[in-house]
Amino acid sequence: QLQLVESGGGLVQAGGSLRLSCAASGLTFSSNVMAWFRQAPGKERAFVAYINWSAGTTYYVDYADSVKGRFTISRDSAKNTVYLQMNSLKSGDTAVYYCAARGSSCSDRGCRAGYDYWGQGTQVTVSS
Secondary structure, three states: OOEEEEEOOEEEEOOOOEEEEEEEEOOOOOOOEEEEEEEOOOOOOEEEEEEEEEEOOEEEEEEOOOOOOOEEEEEEHHHOEEEEEEOOOOHHHOEEEEEEEOOOOOOHHHHHOOOOEEOOOEEEEEEO
C-alpha cells in the first residue's frame, strides 16, 4: 500500500510563502507522476500542479492558471518526496492541500486527473 504524508501547512499572511512536502512510502508504483490538489471550503477539489518524471531525468510540470508563476512543484528522488513551494500567497489560496500519485502513465493535460493514491491533506490558511 502506497502512503502519502503531507506536511508544511499552516497560517501565513497574504504575500507570504509556504513549502508543502509530500513523502511517499510503501510499495513501488509504476507511474512516475505526482500532483497537488486543493479543496477550499464549499468547493470541489481542484488541480494545482503535477510533476511527471516518466522520461527519466527530464521532468514535466504543469500548473493551474490560478497558481502559475507563484507556485513551484519539485521532487527529491533520494527522499521520495515531492514539494510545493508557494509564494505570493493570496487569501484565495486558503484550502486543504492534498498530495496525490497516479498508478498509470499520462501526458500533458491528462495528468491533471486520474489519481489513485491520496494523502490526508494539510491545511493552508492565508490571512488578508
